[in-house]
Amino acid sequence: MKALFINCTLKRAPNFSNTEALAKKAAVQLQENGFETEIIRLNDFTVLTGNTSDEGDGDEWPLILEKIKSCNIFVIATPIWMGHLASTAQKVIERLDAIFRDEDLIDPKNGQFMPYNKVAGCLITGNEDGAHSCAAQVLWSLQEVGFTIPPNANAYWVGVAGGEKDYVEAGGERYLYTNKSLRYMTGNLAWFAKLLARHPIATDLLAAENKAKAESDKEN
Amino acid sequence: MKALFINCTLKRAPNFSNTEALAKKAAVQLQENGFETEIIRLNDFTVLTGNTSDEGDGDEWPLILEKIKSCNIFVIATPIWMGHLASTAQKVIERLDAIFRDEDLIDPKNGQFMPYNKVAGCLITGNEDGAHSCAAQVLWSLQEVGFTIPPNANAYWVGVAGGEKDYVEAGGERYLYTNKSLRYMTGNLAWFAKLLARHPIATDLLAAENKAKAESDKEN
Amino acid sequence: MKALFINCTLKRAPNFSNTEALAKKAAVQLQENGFETEIIRLNDFTVLTGNTSDEGDGDEWPLILEKIKSCNIFVIATPIWMGHLASTAQKVIERLDAIFRDEDLIDPKNGQFMPYNKVAGCLITGNEDGAHSCAAQVLWSLQEVGFTIPPNANAYWVGVAGGEKDYVEAGGERYLYTNKSLRYMTGNLAWFAKLLARHPIATDLLAAENKAKAESDKEN
Amino acid sequence: MKALFINCTLKRAPNFSNTEALAKKAAVQLQENGFETEIIRLNDFTVLTGNTSDEGDGDEWPLILEKIKSCNIFVIATPIWMGHLASTAQKVIERLDAIFRDEDLIDPKNGQFMPYNKVAGCLITGNEDGAHSCAAQVLWSLQEVGFTIPPNANAYWVGVAGGEKDYVEAGGERYLYTNKSLRYMTGNLAWFAKLLARHPIATDLLAAENKAKAESDKEN
Numbered sequence: 001m002k003a004l005f006i007n008c009t010l011k012r013a014p015n016f017s018n019t020e021a022l023a024k025k026a027a028v029q030l031q032e033n034g035f036e037t038e039i040i041r042l043n044d045f046t047v048l049t050g051n052t053s054d055e056g057d058g059d060e061w062p063l064i065l066e067k068i069k070s071c072n073i074f075v076i077a078t079p080i081w082m083g084h085l086a087s088t089a090q091k092v093i094e095r096l097d098a099i100f101r102d103e104d105l106i107d108p109k110n111g112q113f114m115p116y117n118k119v120a121g122c123l124i125t126g127n128e129d130g131a132h133s134c135a136a137q138v139l140w141s142l143q144e145v146g147f148t149i150p151p152n153a154n155a156y157w158v159g160v161a162g163g164e165k166d167y168v169e170a171g172g173e174r175y176l177y178t179n180k181s182l183r184y185m186t187g188n189l190a191w192f193a194k195l196l197a198r199h200p201i202a203t204d205l206l207a208a209e210n211k212a213k214a215e216s217d218k219e220n
Numbered sequence: 221m222k223a224l225f226i227n228c229t230l231k232r233a234p235n236f237s238n239t240e241a242l243a244k245k246a247a248v249q250l251q252e253n254g255f256e257t258e259i260i261r262l263n264d265f266t267v268l269t270g271n272t273s274d275e276g277d278g279d280e281w282p283l284i285l286e287k288i289k290s291c292n293i294f295v296i297a298t299p300i301w302m303g304h305l306a307s308t309a310q311k312v313i314e315r316l317d318a319i320f321r322d323e324d325l326i327d328p329k330n331g332q333f334m335p336y337n338k339v340a341g342c343l344i345t346g347n348e349d350g351a352h353s354c355a356a357q358v359l360w361s362l363q364e365v366g367f368t369i370p371p372n373a374n375a376y377w378v379g380v381a382g383g384e385k386d387y388v389e390a391g392g393e394r395y396l397y398t399n400k401s402l403r404y405m406t407g408n409l410a411w412f413a414k415l416l417a418r419h420p421i422a423t424d425l426l427a428a429e430n431k432a433k434a435e436s437d438k439e440n
Numbered sequence: 441m442k443a444l445f446i447n448c449t450l451k452r453a454p455n456f457s458n459t460e461a462l463a464k465k466a467a468v469q470l471q472e473n474g475f476e477t478e479i480i481r482l483n484d485f486t487v488l489t490g491n492t493s494d495e496g497d498g499d500e501w502p503l504i505l506e507k508i509k510s511c512n513i514f515v516i517a518t519p520i521w522m523g524h525l526a527s528t529a530q531k532v533i534e535r536l537d538a539i540f541r542d543e544d545l546i547d548p549k550n551g552q553f554m555p556y557n558k559v560a561g562c563l564i565t566g567n568e569d570g571a572h573s574c575a576a577q578v579l580w581s582l583q584e585v586g587f588t589i590p591p592n593a594n595a596y597w598v599g600v601a602g603g604e605k606d607y608v609e610a611g612g613e614r615y616l617y618t619n620k621s622l623r624y625m626t627g628n629l630a631w632f633a634k635l636l637a638r639h640p641i642a643t644d645l646l647a648a649e650n651k652a653k654a655e656s657d658k659e660n
Numbered sequence: 661m662k663a664l665f666i667n668c669t670l671k672r673a674p675n676f677s678n679t680e681a682l683a684k685k686a687a688v689q690l691q692e693n694g695f696e697t698e699i700i701r702l703n704d705f706t707v708l709t710g711n712t713s714d715e716g717d718g719d720e721w722p723l724i725l726e727k728i729k730s731c732n733i734f735v736i737a738t739p740i741w742m743g744h745l746a747s748t749a750q751k752v753i754e755r756l757d758a759i760f761r762d763e764d765l766i767d768p769k770n771g772q773f774m775p776y777n778k779v780a781g782c783l784i785t786g787n788e789d790g791a792h793s794c795a796a797q798v799l800w801s802l803q804e805v806g807f808t809i810p811p812n813a814n815a816y817w818v819g820v821a822g823g824e825k826d827y828v829e830a831g832g833e834r835y836l837y838t839n840k841s842l843r844y845m846t847g848n849l850a851w852f853a854k855l856l857a858r859h860p861i862a863t864d865l866l867a868a869e870n871k872a873k874a875e876s877d878k879e880n
Contacts, residue, residue: 010709049670082801083572087750094741132523133573140356141742149369162617176436177602183428208403216396230489269450301534302581303792310527352743353793382837397822576800589809616876623868648843656836
């Protein structure tokens with residue numbers, strides 16, 4: 001089974017990424033739980049803005065989408081900028097929006113979106129403030145496109161108000177709270193991924209839609 | 221198995237609540253899935269502001285907490301005010317914050333919080349705009365205290381920009397999009413609640429915490 | 441000229457409020473700038489949930505509304521709970537929503553809402569994370585009902601990720617970043633309040649609405 | 661006097677942008693108020709991710725920054741994706757974060773950030789839901805870096821829940837609510853820009869910082 005981390009740092013390789021440092025800790029823990037892990041940096045790919053699965057000439061999103069299709073656990077790792085998730089993380093979410101309209105990403109048998117039976121979490125780093133609202137946006141988006149969100153599916157590190165040091169520089173790797181949250185998260189992600197592998201979600205979204213049609217006379 | 225809806229309308233009984241109208245539709249669908257359902261209106265209770273499980277004299281939160289303890293599915297239903305979840309919904313979330321500190325709400329065997337093995341969703345209504353950010357805040361908070369969030373665990377109705385009509389008046393009960401989302405939500409809530417009843421989460425949070433302690437030397 | 445602070449702590453008097461400690465610092469600075477200041481604690485009043493200016497029997501919001509009407513500077517001071525502004529702060533915002541519909545709060549000459557020519561800011565405290573998104577919600581709401589938001593109109597203190605100490609206990613009163621932000625904020629609030637007292641906003645919202653009507657054929 | 665609109669559509673030219681259609685209406689109104697206007701599309705420029713004023717080789721942000729420096733009114737116009745402001749808009753905000761650290765963007769006399777004496781607003785379009793939280797994030801970020809936010813400084817159009825039509829296709833250009841909000845916004849932006857041109861902000865941020873230093877012994 002596979003876990004995919006997408007590191008949405010604004011930095012381009014080979015610059016050091018604090019967000020990646022946190023992702024690496026999580027990856028090791030998932031390996032201990034029996035998962036193959038891969039961490040990719042969004043900025044290593046040319047990903048065009050858009051909301052389809054392939055924005056054409058030069059767009060490397062399709063490469064990333066294949067990786068998402070084949071993973072069991074998907075984790076968005078993002079820094080915070082101005083209290084907000086990074087533009088790079090939002091770009092990932094925008095590209096996932098295609099799931100609602102792309103026939104290749106919907107199961108013809110039951111209407112389930114591609115991420116059904118996959119679980120998701122998120123990791124947030126910043127020098128100061130913003131982790132909770134970033135996590136809320138990321139996790140909401142991921143459940144919306146079909147991922148399952150286990151309890152305690154996020155971990156973060158940020159400094160005190162106006163803090164200027166980043167995760168590694170501040171010794172965030174040795175903070176009990178962050179380390180504890182991270183272990184809760186990886187434990188639950190692993191447990192749920194294995195559970196869903198054995199017990200795939202049975203909800204028939206096509207049948208649900210048909211019932212909805214029968215009780216509706218207004219389309220938007 | 222039981223589903224509990226908490227209707228966080230700002231209105232006091234016997235005033236009509238649009239949010240309750242949406243909750244009732246969801247309740248019927250969960251009944252069809254074999255669940256006992258109960259809808260309570262927060263404003264029917266005297267709930268003090270605070271972040272403990274019992275704020276003392278006159279506080280009726282303990283009555284609600286008992287209902288939450290005994291449910292398998294928990295749904296917060298809230299209107300939107302100024303683009304934001306209702307103060308009443310936020311009050312519920314604040315009271316649930318006690319879960320992190322209240323020994324009665326933590327399993328001594330494995331450290332799991334009371335909502336582990338329960339699933340959660342949310343319902344949002346408003347005359348205009350705000351549902352996604354309200355849902356994000358609610359679902360994030362619920363996963364944080366230990367609920368599992370299935371895919372497509374929220375449904376909403378709002379009108380067009382500046383809309384002045386509410387859910388029922390606008391005929392929102394016959395909108396395909398809202399009805400479809402609602403069926404996805406209730407289908408998944410039911411399926412996951414049954415799954416977790418058969419396969420309780422095995423993650424040992426106490427063991428996780430001990431591992432975290434071994435790799436940490438900074439407490440916050 | 442007057443500055444009104446509304447302290448939205450969840451605590452009831454006589455319990456100590458960290459949020460009030462920050463508000464007091466701001467008040468002293470506005471006094472140095474020539475303003476009379478008043479700090480009220482929302483929980484000292486019986487304020488009913490709702491979105492009108494008077495929710496009837498026992499509702500003490502009208503007392504607070506009078507104070508808002510007579511101030512030049514209005515500051516919402518709120519703690520963070522679960523990454524979110526306190527339910528008490530959201531309740532204040534909900535009650536201010538009445539401004540859009542209450543004829544007593546709209547100038548018949550130019551359609552301006554009551555808060556026009558008043559300036560607003562916010563103060564946020566918490567043990568950890570959430571200040572930026574709370575401030576965003578508060579300031580957006582306040583500009584929406586008619587307050588002017590000067591640059592750097594917010595200040596906050598929170599601890600590191602998972603921090604357990606509050607503002608005063610953690611020595612937050614001696615943090616340079618928070619103190620600097622606070623002085624920026626009070627300086628700009630004072631300067632803009634005086635500017636608008638001498639130069640009241642001339643925008644004619646009734647004329648604007650008439651132009652809008654002439655170019656519109658769809659009401660929501 | 662100049663007004664600059666930055667259209668953060670995900671689309672690349674020559675594709676039609678609904679967000680631009682709303683920006684054009686606002687621009688005409690500001691022209692009527694005596695402003696020169698310019699609308700640029702972020703996606704027409706190569707803007708690298710980052711948080712400095714110049715991210716090096718191939719980065720065209722410096723061209724945009726010059727335009728921002730020379731405007732009196734700055735408006736971010738953004739679509740909503742998954743309930744969130746577009747990655748392109750967030751990228752603009754990230755690049756503006758440089759203001760806090762870039763000496764060229766801070767007035768040596770008084771410490772004021774470059775956007776002091778400029779006013780800002782935002783425009784939001786989407787097929788459904790999310791405008792309020794997007795506006796909150798944008799306006800908060802803009803006040804944080806030094807712009808003044810007049811009352812009613814945002815306008816938006818979105819459709820009903822799950823709506824599939826965009827602003828122009830849905831006839832949003834003829835919606836009273838959106839048109840009214842837009843006229844409030846442009847009226848106030850114009851009035852405040854002229855006011856601040858005559859009465860530049862006098863707050864001395866260097867003096868404020870020195871006072872803060874005298875009362876602080878903890879740096880972050």
